[in-house]
Amino acid sequence: MRNEKKGNKTGMFIFLCIILFIISFVGGVIFKLVYDPFHGKYKVNWTDEVGKIYSDISYGELESNKFDLYVPSDNSKESYGLIVYLHAGGFRTGDKKDDADTLKYYVSKGYVTAGINYTLNTDDNPQYNIKTMSEEIKKAIPIVVNKAKEFGYNIDEMTIAGGSAGGCLALIYAYRDAKEAPVPVRMVFEGVGPSSFYPEDWKSYGLDKDSKAAADIFSYMTGKKITEDMFGTKEYDELIKDVSALLWVDENTVPTVMAYGKHDIFQPYEGSVRLDEALTAAGVDHKYFVLEHSGHGLQNDTKEYMKYLDTVEEYLNKYMPVK
Amino acid sequence: MFTKKRVAILGIVVLVGFYLGALATRAIINLMIGGTLFGGNFL
Numbered sequence: 001m002r003n004e005k006k007g008n009k010t011g012m013f014i015f016l017c018i019i020l021f022i023i024s025f026v027g028g029v030i031f032k033l034v035y036d037p038f039h040g041k042y043k044v045n046w047t048d049e050v051g052k053i054y055s056d057i058s059y060g061e062l063e064s065n066k067f068d069l070y071v072p073s074d075n076s077k078e079s080y081g082l083i084v085y086l087h088a089g090g091f092r093t094g095d096k097k098d099d100a101d102t103l104k105y106y107v108s109k110g111y112v113t114a115g116i117n118y119t120l121n122t123d124d125n126p127q128y129n130i131k132t133m134s135e136e137i138k139k140a141i142p143i144v145v146n147k148a149k150e151f152g153y154n155i156d157e158m159t160i161a162g163g164s165a166g167g168c169l170a171l172i173y174a175y176r177d178a179k180e181a182p183v184p185v186r187m188v189f190e191g192v193g194p195s196s197f198y199p200e201d202w203k204s205y206g207l208d209k210d211s212k213a214a215a216d217i218f219s220y221m222t223g224k225k226i227t228e229d230m231f232g233t234k235e236y237d238e239l240i241k242d243v244s245a246l247l248w249v250d251e252n253t254v255p256t257v258m259a260y261g262k263h264d265i266f267q268p269y270e271g272s273v274r275l276d277e278a279l280t281a282a283g284v285d286h287k288y289f290v291l292e293h294s295g296h297g298l299q300n301d302t303k304e305y306m307k308y309l310d311t312v313e314e315y316l317n318k319y320m321p322v323k
Numbered sequence: 324m325f326t327k328k329r330v331a332i333l334g335i336v337v338l339v340g341f342y343l344g345a346l347a348t349r350a351i352i353n354l355m356i357g358g359t360l361f362g363g364n365f366l
Contacts, residue, residue, distance in 0.1 A: 013329055020333060021340040028344020032352075299352060 037302040042309055043101050044108040049073055051107040057147055059116070059140040067116040067144055068096050070107045071153050079156040081320040082148065082183070083113045084141065084173075086166030090266070091121050091130060091221075094165065109313075110322035112153050114144045118169070121220070129223035130243040133165075134172045141173070142182040157184050159320050161312075164267070164296065167193020167258075171245035171275075174254050186320040189257040189312045192296050194267040195275045196246040197221060199231055204265035246271070249278040256286040257315050259308040261294035261301075287311050 044050060054069040072080075083106045087094040096115030103113040118133040118140075119125060145155045158181065162170035167190030173181075174188035199207040199214035207214035211228035219226045222243050230236040241247045256279060260272035269290075276288040289308040291301035298305050 017333065017336045021336050024337045024340025025344035025347075028341040028346075029348045030344075031341070032345040032348035295353060297352075300349070 038306065041306070042105055044105050046104045050104070054147070054151065057143075059143040060136065062119055064117050064119040065136065065140070066096070067114050067140055068100075068103070069144065069147055069151070070103045070113040070115075071148065071151060072107050072110055072112070074110075075152045077323050079154045079323060080110075080112045080148070081186070081316075081322065082145065082155045082158040083111045083316075084137075084144065084158065084160045084170075085113060085115055086137065086160070086162030086169045087115060087117070088162070088164035088166050089120070091133065091165045091168075093120060099163075099166075109316075111316075111320075112148050112155060114148075116140045116144070127223075130168065130172075130221050131223045134169050134176070134243065137169050137173050138177045138180070145182045155183055157186050157320055159187050159189070159316065160185060161189045162193060163191045164193060167191055168195065168243075168245070168267075169193075171195050171256075172243065172248075174256070175245045175248035176242070178254060185254050187255040187257070187315055189315065191259040191298055191308070192261060192264060192267060193245075193258075194271055196244050196271045197240050198271070198274075201268040201270040201274070203268065203270075246275050246278055249275070249282050249284065251282050251284070253279065253282055253284045255315055255319055256284060257289075257308065257312050258286070259289040259291060259298060259305065261291045261296055261298050263293070263295045266296040287315070 051070055051072045054071070056066045057069060059065050059067055083103075085099045085102055085106075087096055087098045089095075089098075096117045099115050103115050106113045116137060118136045119128045120133075121128045141158070145158075148155050160170045160173050162168070170188050170190045171193055174185055178185035197218050199211060199218075202208065202214065202217075205213070205217070207217065211231060214231065215226045215228045218240065222240055224239050226236070226239060230239065237244075237247060258272065258275070260269055262269050272288070272290075276286070279286040279288075287308075289304055289311070291298050291304050293300040294305075
């Protein structure tokens with residue numbers, strides 16, 4: 001009888017252990033999904049006192065040629081710095097609204113900000129590539145500056161930024177098009193944007209071993225006919241120059257803050273090493289953050305990611321301080 | 324039923340369960356395009 005009672009108690013205890021394990025496991029999952037490691041540091045509680053949003057302003061004939069302008073509520077200053085943030089999405093998806101929190105955050109710091117949509121490469125629009133997208137951005141920015149002025153915000157300098165595909169386009173604008181910008185481009189900041197297109201770097205796609213596939217993919221990205229025999233030649237560099245920020249780096253390149261994940265399989269980490277080396281060789285003031293445990297989402301190195309964001313603010317204070 | 328030893332075991336079970344839940348989620352997120360799904364602001 002006593003042994004039977006003891007056995008029941010042990011059974012109950014094991015059952016309790018299993019139930020508690022399941023509850024704790026689910027708790028761990030929920031915690032990981034909802035926990036904000038930044039504790040809201042880079043977000044702002046958006047109210048009319050912070051700023052105002054002008055949505056879907058057109059800069060071209062296409063439905064995709066739209067931008068959102070975020071302005072601070074204080075419009076009393078003589079001039080403002082503009083931060084353009086370009087959205088991610090692998091050149092095939094994404095929207096300017098994806099970066100609303102980022103755009104609002106920099107408005108709270110005193111900047112005018114803009115998110116610009118560009119025409120994506122889709123099954124219905126296969127003719128759009130990085131070059132056409134970069135040209136749309138180039139076309140949009142003077143219109144963004146003019147619109148801001150219409151709303152009472154005189155823009156006298158700018159910073160361009162973005163993530164992934166948006167990072168790629170931001171780098172292209174900053175390095176290739178800055179000379180033609182309507183206002184001086186003071187700096188660029190971006191995360192995980194591809195800046196070069198050398199097959200040996202793109203190992204995760206097998207392009208280091210398959211020249212035909214590399215030629216096809218890079219032809220799509222550039223909108224130019226690239227063949228296998230061109231790799232490693234000057235002709236190839238000339239063909240990709242329009243979409244490769246790396247090839248525009250020189251001593252006049254604007255200050256740059258960038259972050260990359262060491263385990264990125266969507267765009268190669270190796271490309272960012274090339275960019276860092278080129279910026280160093282050219283003597284460009286830049287900060288290069290390597291997130292050792294992260295992939296394309298920069299998802300596993302919170303402290304380093306915060307350092308990146310804090311450095312962006314340091315650079316903004318240095319190169320484009322709020323008046 | 325709740326001896327000190329069993330309370331300690333329950334505590335360990337809770338901690339291990341919580342840790343494994345968080346770890347499993349991290350692993351799944353790492354598989355999902357390196358955390359770029361859901362805007363990349365998942366963690």
